[in-house]
Amino acid sequence: MKTFDVEVRVWLKPSVFDPQGHAVEQALHTLGFDGAQNVRIGKYMHLTVTGETEAEARKSVEQMCERVLSNPVMETYAYELKETVV
């Protein structure tokens, strides 16, 4: 059994208005960062999973993301996974 380190990011789909991102963008402009655009606020989650193979671990993480960690109605996700070396 292998252990994998997983980093999951979840954020609102591009088609969904993100009021937090919008407010932060305004603040950045107020501070003079005129080039800052398309600010989106999301969530970061860190976990470890175990599995016989990397493919199995990935499948499990994708199911977690689809079913619990994100709500596909409004959110999208991405993750990175790497085997932890003991």
Next chain:
Amino acid sequence: MKWAVVVFPGSNCDEDAAQAVRETTGDVVDLVWHDATDLSEYDAIILPGGFSYGDYLRSGAIARFSPAVEAVRREAGAGKLVLGICNGFQVLTESHLLPGALLRNNHLQFRCEMVELVVDNNTSPFTRAYQLGERIQIPIAHGEGRFHADPETVEDLRKRGRIAFRYAHSPNGSVADIAGILGEGGNVLGLMPHPERAIVDWMGSVDGRRLFQSMHQYVEEGLADARANA
């Protein structure tokens, strides 16, 4: 008839909902803990407002996996009435018993105020005591009430008369000013405003009374029919 109000850790409108039902219908109401696995003895189930499981991850996201919500799913499938108020609405969308999702208000503020709603469907078990197009006063109290669904879903809700209530002036940026929607079978209603906070004069409005009375009348008629056919 008999009502259940499901209590999650973090629910805070459960007692108000139960009291509103007793006050407006005289029916028996049980507060049922979230680990209940069988709700078949109840004719109507309310998922109350509050912050179930601290609203961790997303509003309603963790409550969705509780045994009581599985039981609610079964009873909804069997045609029982299910009413989700505020956080209860969020639980119903997270559970896919209702389409769409509820997001942060577009202005980021928590709004606690009386709002005007327009009754968009008065043929459902929840709204039959209202007039079509009637304007009613019901308070809201939420930070995450902006209803979102893709345009096809919203069009479908509109075409099938599944938008029960709209805001006269949207307090949160909801698509199509949606305040409350019906499930596919018409026996599930989710709404962000709190009808249980508009049942006696001193609350500033009594317009919430007829929602509970509609449900009562609908169920009692069904029970009477069942007795007549027995």
